[in-house]
Amino acid sequence: MHRLLYSLLWFLLTPFLLLKLFLRSRKNPAYRQRIAERFAFVNYPVKTNQPRALFHLVSVGETLAAIDIVQAFIKKYPDYEIIITSTTPTGSDRVKAAFGDKVQNYYLPFDYAFAQRRLLKQLAPDLIVLMETELWPNTLHYADKYQIPTVLMNARLSERSLKGYQKLVTLSAKMMAQISFVSAQYEADGNRFIELGLDKAKLQIAGSLKFDIKVKDEWLHKARTLNQVWQTAERFIWLAASTHKGEDEKILAAHQALLKVDPNAVLILVPRHPERFESVFQLSAKRFATIKRSTEQTVQDCQVIIGDSMGEMMAYYQVADLAFVGGSLVEHGGHNPLEPAALKKPILSGPHVFNFEHIFEQLVAVNGALMCKSSEDLAEKVIQLNQNQNQRDDLGRASHLLLAQLGGATDKTLSLLSKYLEPESN
Template sequence: MNRPYRYCWHHFIWRWCYNLVLILLLPFGLAALLLKSDNTEGKRNKNIERFGFIGRPKHNGILIHCVSVGEVNAAKSIIQRLQLSYPDVPITISTTSTTGAKQAHAIFKDSVQHMYLAIDIPVCMWLFFHKLRPKLVLVTEVEIWPNMLHQCYRRKIPAVLINARMSSESVKTYQNLAYLFRPSLRKFSRICTQGQQDFENFLSLGVYKPNLMQSNNMKFDLEADPQDEIKAEQLKLQLSLENQPVFVAGSTHDLEEKACLDAFKKLRVSHSQLLLIIVPRHPHRFEKVTQLCQATGYAVVKTSELDEEPLHVLPDIVVVDAMGMLKACYHLASFAFVGGSFAHKGGHNALEPALYGVPTMMGPSIFNNPVICHALADAGGLKVLSQATQLSETAGSWLNNPEEAISLGQASKKVIEQNRGAINQTLDVIAEVMEEGAPH
């Protein structure tokens, strides 16, 4: 049985200090949104939804909030299972980023409702919940919005933080703002953590122990999608790719492409057939990355330039300028680099190449998924590098010893198989919370 949140008078004061700061920053946020547009559905600028104007959605359903692409992908299986378990219950996915919105639409089409989460200002969040009226809220990973959780508490809507992570770096930040975030965390009916360290970190922030459980990381429940294999085969045909070794640099950020290009130049001296495929993390950087690659003098092609006819000559570098192609590229990889790890973004999902038995490299910034990275590194299939100059050295050893590289990749794949089960545990918690009803 969970322990419910207890209201104290000073919680109100701290939350309204937070609200004041947000209101002062609102003009800058509004200006930024006016400069952006989202034509995900090709109809209208949906950014108005960020202020709570979400039209007339189906209500009395389950709201699942995912920040961006990574969280949407991680929640994919659990959303599909919820659709099977509760076929008459409307499912709504809210995201923060436009790339997350596009990914949600690409995966689920019209089988779910999609909208942007309202800005965490009381009137916007009140309007959002007044229109949507969910009976359960699921929040992925580490999204803690005080006014959102206060609306759940006031409306007696149970909220569950799933696949929750809390790095040691984040703990320090939340501890400095404990008077604001401790009450917010206690408004979750349950928190399902990715690992033991996350469990301990949430406990140190004042979350009641009965409300915590270690369900492990849902990303370990990653499944190969037949559509990715089809995309991989199509790309292979378009490029006229045969048995050439392929270096995939996935989810890259600024400066990481240059590091991979430098490594590629060194590797090509002794491995002239090597192909480099770069998949930038953000669409707005596609053109910049293409220009960076073209400046090297190598033959470069963008995936948007490919057609059904195979190329007569295999290019040196391929820039993937489309969403939803990353796992298909990993399917073709001989070895990979996962971005966000030299750019100090915490590192993106190393399980995606591991799913296809691909030995992988990352930089030292892995705080987003430390449990995953340590498990893969312990198995040998992931090499966490301290400097970008080590990319060519590590990749070179795999190119010179392909049997060893295959063995390391298979070891990573085995890690995934050994750690599955988080989705079933999380679904059990969701069912329990739904049976208990709203917290008092």
């Protein structure tokens, strides 16, 4: 009965879902493309004799976190066809950039019963791997019906999300019964899944995949290229990564304060979503000499660079002398601070980091990150670090050491997945 009501709700929401896609497409035209995939109105490839694994990686953040484990999976199990589903155009773009034609990529359909039935019946994966908190009742129902093992990897469940699921206690308990295994990031996350009804025997605490970041030569090569293009080797550069609406003004205000102390300083400002590149450029250009990364101009007298490229964030981190991790001066919940830690960069963040609460707590505890309460506080700390190379080095070393100590989730999760694979499971 609960699943029937849930399915009815999805049908009632259809006009609003289409309207949401249309509104988003006004800023990012990709949202009006591939609409048929949102409803599974496509002919999925016929199942061959090869086994298949389906990874649902959602959007950019989850895709970046999962790249290494999917690559390790491909290397260990070369006979498997890999299908990766996404939710957003930017997530899909990152899949294509990371894997090319090694994998098939589709949007995961909305959680209509008919759509999930069609998807799973036609693709017939031998294993489904979901990321973090991607719990969809119809997806899990049909995976269970078709006897497809379903693993939730890098799982996290905040107190806020737990309370939401508890309002639908019968539906949540059913999902916990249908899921095969949960590999949680932290013990607190695991305990919340148990509160929802997950059997303790279906749980392991593996840590976060986001701790397993290996510095790649291509990042360093891109960083050297950027330095050559921009000619910024002698200037202080700070990066504001993955910023959200309402945050850019605060970042630019902090940069204005820094320029009073160091007129040669440069800010690399990278909005989280590509559809905001132009508006943030216009915002910055009103007050600062601003260029776009895509123009490949030298910096010269430039004060702000808008990072309007895809797949270069790690190169931006490498070029910068310090990094502010966005989504945290507004109530978005923050982003992954471990990417700059992998490159031994000092980390700054705003106070709103509930998506990465455990990681920031540990970083602050080892003096690997500084938290900023406001735009003014951010300006003070940027100026402080601008004038203190030793403090920057200490922060970078501390964050990098913590990252090294907390790694290993990729190996643990890959070992777990192997239990559900053929012929290894025989």
